[in-house]
Amino acid sequence: MDGRSGRRYKQTFMFDVRERPNLVQRALLVGVYQEKSEETEARDLIEELHELVTTLGIGIVGSVVARVPKTNTRYLTGTGKAREIIDHAKELQADCIIFDNELSPMQQRAWEQDSGIAVVDRHEIILDIFDRRARSREARLQVDLARMAYSIPRLKRMWGHLDRQGGGGGGGSGGASRGEGETQLEVDRRLARERIGRLREELTEVRKQRATQRKERLKDGLPHIAIVGYTNAGKSTLLNRLTGAGVLAEDKLFATLDTTTRRFELPDGQQALLTDSVGFVRRLPHDLVESFKATLEEALLADFLLHVLDASDPRVYRFHETTLSVLAELGAGDKQSLIVLNKADKITDPAWRTQLERHFDQAVFVSAQTGEGIDRLLARLNEMLYDRVQRLTLRVPMARADVLALIHREGKIISTEYEGNDAVVRAILPKRFLLKVEAFRIKETPVTPSRI
Numbered sequence: 001m002d003g004r005s006g007r008r009y010k011q012t013f014m015f016d017v018r019e020r021p022n023l024v025q026r027a028l029l030v031g032v033y034q035e036k037s038e039e040t041e042a043r044d045l046i047e048e049l050h051e052l053v054t055t056l057g058i059g060i061v062g063s064v065v066a067r068v069p070k071t072n073t074r075y076l077t078g079t080g081k082a083r084e085i086i087d088h089a090k091e092l093q094a095d096c097i098i099f100d101n102e103l104s105p106m107q108q109r110a111w112e113q114d115s116g117i118a119v120v121d122r123h124e125i126i127l128d129i130f131d132r133r134a135r136s137r138e139a140r141l142q143v144d145l146a147r148m149a150y151s152i153p154r155l156k157r158m159w160g161h162l163d164r165q166g167g168g169g170g171g172g173s174g175g176a177s178r179g180e181g182e183t184q185l186e187v188d189r190r191l192a193r194e195r196i197g198r199l200r201e202e203l204t205e206v207r208k209q210r211a212t213q214r215k216e217r218l219k220d221g222l223p224h225i226a227i228v229g230y231t232n233a234g235k236s237t238l239l240n241r242l243t244g245a246g247v248l249a250e251d252k253l254f255a256t257l258d259t260t261t262r263r264f265e266l267p268d269g270q271q272a273l274l275t276d277s278v279g280f281v282r283r284l285p286h287d288l289v290e291s292f293k294a295t296l297e298e299a300l301l302a303d304f305l306l307h308v309l310d311a312s313d314p315r316v317y318r319f320h321e322t323t324l325s326v327l328a329e330l331g332a333g334d335k336q337s338l339i340v341l342n343k344a345d346k347i348t349d350p351a352w353r354t355q356l357e358r359h360f361d362q363a364v365f366v367s368a369q370t371g372e373g374i375d376r377l378l379a380r381l382n383e384m385l386y387d388r389v390q391r392l393t394l395r396v397p398m399a400r401a402d403v404l405a406l407i408h409r410e411g412k413i414i415s416t417e418y419e420g421n422d423a424v425v426r427a428i429l430p431k432r433f434l435l436k437v438e439a440f441r442i443k444e445t446p447v448t449p450s451r452i
């Protein structure tokens with residue numbers, strides 16, 4: 001019974017491109033800005049919205065970027081501009097207007113009433129993309145929660161929309177059907193709130209499991225590196241390249257909505273953990289950031305970040321800034337990080353490479369796809385984690401197989417010589433194991449990272 005009512009929701013709850021792919025096919029994109037200085041930004045954002053909308057398989061028939069010196073509560077734009085945009089949409093036979101700006105539920109309703117077609121905003125488009133991509137239980141719950149939070153204040157609009165669709169033939173009974181709609185609306189709001197409560201409970205459970213896994217990992221004391229970056233930068237491909245994890249990597253926005261952590265080994269033999277997670281985009285809806293906070297927070301818990309950028313894309317500086325601002329929003333703005341300029345194999349213009357080298361002077365160029373530059377990246381990681389290891393010489397009696405095994409397992413052996421019943425081992429060992437081998441230490445040789 002319960003499951004069935006859940007499904008009914010899914011079908012009627014919100015403007016749902018996923019369930020009704022033929023509902024909209026011809027979208028007009030609209031972006032408005034207030035100050036003259038915001039024009040370039042507004043055009044960039046429309047370009048990004050273009051990509052997001054295309055991801056959903058919706059065709060785009062045109063786009064409007066307009067300056068609106070004073071915002072208006074009813075439409076966001078002034079009445080004249082709204083009329084103009086609606087006329088333009090009609091001319092283009094658009095069946096949907098998609099706003100880059102966030103519309104309040106009231107504004108959305110006003111636009112829909114006046115244009116007679118569906119009107120949505122960037123927020124809803126991103127929610128729909130996340131909805132399509134969510135696979136794991138946690139991602140599913142998080143997306144559902146964000147959708148619910150978005151939908152509650154908009155329920156009226158949705159029912160209005162359906163009423164209009166259903167009631168096309170019986171024009172005279174407007175008053176009665178509105179009364180019915182209102183009752184239905186109340187029921188729906190209550191059900192939606194109950195569902196939010198259930199989703200939160202389930203999420204708490206799922207997160208408990210994750211916290212346990214994290215605790216297990218922390219026990220090992222391994223350094224933890226998180227990969228962050230704009231969506232489609234190549235984060236998952238890099239994780240796969242470094243750790244051999246078989247994470248899905250695709251030429252799609254938001255291919256990854258989950259967190260994957262794998263162990264890998266650095267050239268000096270020390271092990272580290274690497275986490276891949278959700279990509280960022282500009283104006284990531286607040287509800288999504290809220291409900292994905294637990295996933296995104298993996299980045300906060302890492303020792304440092306690998307900030308991956310698609311270096312072959314002319315928008316790379318913007319991608320960089322977007323990621324920095326999302327990190328700041330999450331409270332990870334000041335975390336130590338290393339910039340990885342990925343997709344170096346796709347850079348054809350040497351001047352572009354030089355420009356990037358100047359701009360990101362500490363960055364490492366790599367191609368996660370071909371493996372180019374990966375050695376350099378690993379060497380840099382080694383340097384960054386240098387203070388976590390110790391080079392030492394140990395004299396270990398052969399009978400202490402446990403100690404020899406520990407060095408083998410956790411560190412890197414540089415040489416072994418046998419003297420009587422002892423093994424004299426020169427090795428690099430993570431500092432957290434020093435206590436265990438202290439009794440066998442004979443001398444230390446300091447070493448600079450470059451000699452590792």
Ligand SMILES: Nc1nc2c(ncn2[C@@H]2O[C@H](COP(=O)(O)OP(=O)(O)OP(=O)(O)O)[C@@H](O)[C@H]2O)c(=O)[nH]1
Nearest residue numbers: 232233234235236237249250254255256279368369
């Ligand atoms: N040419 C080239 N393509 C790459 C490289 N790295 C990744 N790609 C491609 O870029 C696309 C996106 O890669 P992903 O690894 O899925 O990117 P992501 O950053 O994990 O993306 P999201 O999970 O969507 O945020 C895929 O088609 C990859 O094959 C690279 O070094 N060179």
Ligand SMILES: [Mg+2]
Nearest residue numbers: 235236255256
């Ligand atoms: Mg990914």
